[in-house]
Amino acid sequence: IVEECMLLANRLVAERYGIINGKPVPFVYRTHKKPKSEDITSFLLLLKRIGFSLQKKHDPHTSRGMRDILEDVEDSAYKGLIESVALRAMSKANYSVDRRGHFGLAFQHYTHFTSPIRRYPDLLVHRRIKDILEKKTVKTQHLMEFLHSALDQANQMELKALDAEREYIKIKQFRWLNERIGDSFNGIISGVTHFGIFVELEESLAEGLVHIDSFEDDDYSFDEDHYCLRGGKSKKEYRLGDEIVVRVLDVIIERQRANFTIES
Numbered sequence: 001i002v003e004e005c006m007l008l009a010n011r012l013v014a015e016r017y018g019i020i021n022g023k024p025v026p027f028v029y030r031t032h033k034k035p036k037s038e039d040i041t042s043f044l045l046l047l048k049r050i051g052f053s054l055q056k057k058h059d060p061h062t063s064r065g066m067r068d069i070l071e072d073v074e075d076s077a078y079k080g081l082i083e084s085v086a087l088r089a090m091s092k093a094n095y096s097v098d099r100r101g102h103f104g105l106a107f108q109h110y111t112h113f114t115s116p117i118r119r120y121p122d123l124l125v126h127r128r129i130k131d132i133l134e135k136k137t138v139k140t141q142h143l144m145e146f147l148h149s150a151l152d153q154a155n156q157m158e159l160k161a162l163d164a165e166r167e168y169i170k171i172k173q174f175r176w177l178n179e180r181i182g183d184s185f186n187g188i189i190s191g192v193t194h195f196g197i198f199v200e201l202e203e204s205l206a207e208g209l210v211h212i213d214s215f216e217d218d219d220y221s222f223d224e225d226h227y228c229l230r231g232g233k234s235k236k237e238y239r240l241g242d243e244i245v246v247r248v249l250d251v252i253i254e255r256q257r258a259n260f261t262i263e264s
Contacts, residue, residue: 006114007105014109017129018099025132026143028125028151030110031100032093035060039089046085049227050078050241060089063106078241080205081188094158095121095151097144121154170256173206177258178251184263189242192229194222197238199246199260208258210246215262 010030018027035043040060047054052073059065066086073082090104095112102110116122124147131138191198196211212220218231220238228239238244246260 007107010111010113011105011107011109013113013125013129014099014107014111017125017132018109018111020132024099026097026138026140026147027128028111028121028147029096029099030093030102030112030121031096031098032102032104032110033091033100034103035089035091043085043089045227046082046240049239050082052076052078052082060086063103066090066104077202077243078188080202081190081200081241084190084200092159094155097147097151121151124150171253173204174251174253174256174258176204177206177208177248178253181248181250184245184247187244187246187260189238189240189244192222192227192238192240197229199244201246206258208246208248208260210260210262214249214259217264 014027014029018024018029043060044054047058047069052069057065057068058072060069070083070086073079076082093102093104099109101108111125112119112122113125114122116126130136185201185203187199187201189197190200190207194212196209196214198207198209200207212222212229215229215231218234218236220229220231222228223230223237226237226239228237230237245263247263249259249261251258
């Protein structure tokens with residue numbers, strides 16, 4: 001309920017104060033572009049490979065369709081992988097003075113208004129509302145230049161914060177793995193390349209590499225068309241989304257790298 005109220009407040013503020021007397025005025029928006037067609041194609045390919053049954057409502061080109069897909073995989077063993085690929089397929093939301101809409105939320109107008117104590121763009125929104133309510137006269141060109149500059153910095157700092165968060169999580173994951181060398185875990189193949197397969201562990205979401213040279217049962221090669229490793233003799237395949245059991249071989253924390261081997 002709290003989240004719905006926050007979304008509603010953010011949307012209504014953008015609708016009410018972004019346009020005054022039928023005319024757009026300088027304002028701060030939270031925007032989110034539609035995913036690129038090639039990213040949607042890759043996402044659909046993943047869903048097909050893991051056997052996800054696509055229905056008419058599952059159209060990732062629309063906000064509603066993407067949400068329906070993510071809701072329907074909530075109890076799936078592939079939930080983490082699908083959410084990760086879906087996140088990579090979607091564009092990064094950012095702050096802008098342009099009203100471009102928000103794809104992820106399916107809103108035509110959206111802003112960040114509810115957290116001025118922790119987000120500077122929210123504080124900018126509060127200041128703009130105050131100016132509008134007080135009918136304060138400001139030079140449009142000067143204001144737009146200031147907002148462009150402030151929002152550019154906000155977008156850059158947000159990316160830095162996200163990078164720091166991801167880095168922190170990775171360090172914690174590799175430290176966790178380093179204490180479990182020799183242990184076996186259930187995982188899902190999260191990536192396939194010519195030099196091996198990446199496996200994401202179900203329990204911790206930590207990721208490691210099974211190098212192609214470590215396969216002992218056959219000589220495997222990368223099939224780029226079908227995005228899999230295939231054995232030369234057995235024709236056995238390792239595909240994106242396959243469930244697999246791996247054992248932790250070694251961890252190099254400084255390089256943020258973990259090596260796994262397939263558990264026979």
